[in-house]
Amino acid sequence: MTSTTALTLRDARFRAALAAFDAGDEAALRRVLAEHPGLGAERLEEPGAWLREQVGEALDGYFRRPFLLWFAAGNPVRGGRLPPNAASLAAILIEAARRDDAEGLRDQLEHTLELVASGRVARESGVQIALLDVLIDAGARPGDGLAALGAGHLQAAAHLLERGGTLGLAGALCLGRFDEAPRLAAGASAGERQDALIAAAVNARPDAQAWLLAFGVDVDARGSGIHPHATALHQAVAAGCLPAVQRLVEAGARLDVRDTVHRGTPLDWARYAGQAQIASYLEAAGERR
Known part of the structure; x- marks a missing residue:
């Protein structure tokens, strides 16, 4: 298999997993992850035009080479809403990431937590606090809440402190x-x-x-x-x-x-x-x- 083919297949697998996530279909998400072992630890090195069209320059900055788990935050914005069971879906992605790359899991968790804390879609969808909890329960450190404060998300900042964050x-x-x-x-x-x-x-x-x-x-x-x-x-x-x-x-x-x-x-x-x-x-x- 050529490297180009491998990258194309990875892009297709990410799209399949995200389709299940966006639909709130936990069974389908588990199925995609089971069919493609290692997906929880992979990074989307060369995303297709579909993602560039959705999130633009974020792929050159804070969303560069994303892990699948990062998408659970809804930040950058790909659509207007996250599914009501986003936290349960995120837990499935965390389970896959832990299985595929336990050593690198914390980095995934903490970047995702920052994306959730600062993202408007998670808040507007009513799932921001639940997502923060599932990430912290999995091992993410709550931090000082600066990302939430920088987005004007006072409830999220206060919740991070309640969950053991550092008061700055x-x-x-x-x-x-x-x-x-x-x-x-x-x-x-x-x-x-x-x-x-x-x-x-x-x-x-x-x-x-x-x-x-x-x-x-x-x-x-x-x-x-x-x-x-x-x-x-x-x-x-x-x-x-x-x-x-x-x-x-x-x-x-x-x-x-x-x-x-x-x-x-x-x-x-x-x-x-x-x-x-x-x-x-x-x-x-x-x-x-």
């Missing part, structure tokens, strides 16, 4: 645990403090922003762990939270900084999103400076 500065402030913030801020790196400001903007927490700014966090610096392409002001605009925008502008946030992906200013973001009130405020703020 961003989590404490976004979840309203201000009594723990001084200790955490004292031990946080500059990057962690900056990520906390970005997370506060994403989650529309002007009170958390005020706390961080009083602590001396740079109002204009970009994050390091989440959304490094834009400033806190961009993210407050994206969250549609005028009080958060006002708090940052009043603290001296620059209005002319452009994000590194779309090359837009915060005002450009507001106009693009149709946020007329925020756009008017930013226009007036620019005129005053």
Whole structure:
């Protein structure tokens, strides 16, 4: 068998497994995995055009060379919904991955957990918490919830803490645990403090922003762990939270900084999103400076 043929067959097997997953058909998924031993440990090295059409540039970034288990997260978006039994289907995929490559399972689990925590489809489908649980029960470490906070998923971030995750500065402030913030801020790196400001903007927490700014966090610096392409002001605009925008502008946030992906200013973001009130405020703020 040529390498090209092998890659084509692997692509077809992935598609068969995903068809069963998308249909919520647990029996069919088990059958595909039984017919193709090793599929749980394989990576889709050269996906067909079908997947590129669905997820685009994600295949060149965080979804490069995906394992089958990663697809259980629904992130990147392939369709609008995950099946109601997504957690049970994920458990079947985990079982196959453990059988085929027990040593590499944790890496699969933890990347999938980040995809679930930050993915909108899992949340909108009502299966995000159940998926997090099945991954943690299988051995994924809950982490600090930063991926969930960066997506504005406060419920997921809180659940990860309940399941043994580590409370960081961003989590404490976004979840309203201000009594723990001084200790955490004292031990946080500059990057962690900056990520906390970005997370506060994403989650529309002007009170958390005020706390961080009083602590001396740079109002204009970009994050390091989440959304490094834009400033806190961009993210407050994206969250549609005028009080958060006002708090940052009043603290001296620059209005002319452009994000590194779309090359837009915060005002450009507001106009693009149709946020007329925020756009008017930013226009007036620019005129005053």
